[in-house]
Amino acid sequence: MTLKNLDNFSKNLKGKLRFNYSLKNHTWLNIGGFAKIFFVPETLKELRDFLFYVKNENKNFFIIGAGSNLLISENIQNRIFIKLGKNFNKVSITKDDVIIAGCSILDKNISDFACKNHLSGLEFLSCIPGTVGGGIRMNSGCFGTEFKDVLLSVQVMDFNGSVYTIDAKDINFDYRQINLSKNLIFLSASFKTLKKNKKEIEERIHGLKEKKKNSQPLKVKTGGSTFKNPQNQSEKKVWELIRDNVDGEVSFGDAKISNKHSNFFINSKNASFENMYNLINFVKSQVKAKTGITLELELEIVK
Ligand SMILES: Cc1cc2nc3c(=O)[nH]c(=O)nc-3n(C[C@H](O)[C@H](O)[C@H](O)COP(=O)(O)OP(=O)(O)OC[C@H]3O[C@@H](n4cnc5c(N)ncnc54)[C@H](O)[C@@H]3O)c2cc1C
Structure with a gap:
């Protein structure tokens, strides 16, 4: 890969491509150096094309979500960071009350969406400041519920650009970790929910947030x-x-x-x-x- 190749690639891009880019403001800790490349794709094609252009450097890839679980070094000038753009944060419901969400959506927003639609199960996500992608990778959770309890499947792209779906049944979830390869970019995910009274869901969210506020x-x-x-x-x-x-x-x-x-x-x-x-x-x-x-x-x- 040469930067010149990427110059061509960057023409007509909906997403963002930056070189020598500071990651400080992309982490909650506000710590981190300058990445060689920071890429924010807005479409699957952009993501796939990018992976193709830089395929020789895929050992230097890092997928970043909201950066709420990361301590990034100041020496990252050889690394390539990929952060899914806003187009990957869409959310919808199927007729069986399954929620499908893009992996760049914030946990809080999917929790709000479920609540607005009288769907229970995702209340705990109102307390986690990450994205759905980061939450799946970490099997994040709080107050007794984790991603493993609600995830049905995740759609991924590997570093060769192939897209496929992994059933949650085929994932080993552990305490703040899962067994899926780090060479996978989580694109979207589906979640099971349960119809419930909206007021009850709001009260539960309020209770969890209070608990969090009092302890952290x-x-x-x-x-x-x-x-x-x-x-x-x-x-x-x-x-x-x-x-x-x-x-x-x-x-x-x-x-x-x-x-x-x-x-x-x-x-x-x-x-x-x-x-x-x-x-x-x-x-x-x-x-x-x-x-x-x-x-x-x-x-x-x-x-
Ligand atoms: C104030 C505060 C409170 C917190 N409370 C909790 C809590 O209650 N419970 C809890 O479990 N955690 C908590 N966390 C930690 C953190 O919010 C979670 O781990 C969160 O799920 C990380 O999501 P993220 O999008 O920020 O991921 P990042 O921190 O950006 O990345 C975390 C991991 O996920 C991977 N990743 C991110 N997006 C993708 C993607 N699309 N595809 C593939 N891999 C991806 C990254 O490569 C990395 O390995 C807290 C953090 C803060 C700052």
């Missing part, structure tokens, strides 16, 4: 939960392990531990990747030294 910091630059809750290693939640074993005042530059939720790390102003990375490693080592428990990251590091 809002309106701050954060990547949400930094570590996963340890499975079978401890009765305690990870935030308790951090609270009990790490000085909550510790900071590396502007990278700090939230005083509202000790598993949420915050960029209080201009934290660098290194600041946040050092804080993560410090917390991990303190918990390991004091409890013997090895924490596993939920936040994804992109280098």
Whole structure:
């Protein structure tokens, strides 16, 4: 691939193609360097054509959603980021009350859509600040419901440009992970729902949002939960392990531990990747030294 080839490709593009592009504003943590290429396709054809043009570099691809679970390094000048455009955020209902949504739609918007249409099941999505694509990849969830409980199928494009549908039954869902290849771009997904009284759905959404507001910091630059809750290693939640074993005042530059939720790390102003990375490693080592428990990251590091 030469940039000249891509110059031709970029003519008549509905989407966006940028070179040497800062990703800082594309992540919730507001950390990240300049990507070699940032591409926002608006059609399947644009996406497929792009994959073809840059196929020799597909080991450097990264698919980004709302960037709410990512810590991106400042050294990403060889990487190519693909973010599905607005045309991939359409949502509709079939006669069987199945919701079909493009994978760039925000979780909150699909939850609102379901509620407006008297459909229950997606209330939990009102509390997750990502996109449907990121949510499927992470098997995101809160307050007892995860994507695995509502997903019926996902339509994907592989890096060769082939499009196919994967039934949720054929996916192994685990705690904040699934077994599908990272060489897949999730395009759209279908969800099961249940007809219910709209007022009941609204009340449930309101209740979940209140719970979230009371337990987690809002309106701050954060990547949400930094570590996963340890499975079978401890009765305690990870935030308790951090609270009990790490000085909550510790900071590396502007990278700090939230005083509202000790598993949420915050960029209080201009934290660098290194600041946040050092804080993560410090917390991990303190918990390991004091409890013997090895924490596993939920936040994804992109280098
Ligand atoms: C304030 C806050 C609160 C949070 N609360 C919760 C919570 O309650 N529960 C929870 O589970 N998480 C929570 N998170 C974490 C985060 O919101 C979820 O992991 C979310 O689902 C990530 O979605 P995203 O679109 O931001 O994905 P990104 O962070 O952009 O990416 C995450 C992963 O998904 C992949 N990906 C994204 N889009 C696609 C696509 N179209 N095709 C293929 N792969 C894709 C990326 O490559 C990456 O591997 C929270 C985060 C914040 C900042």
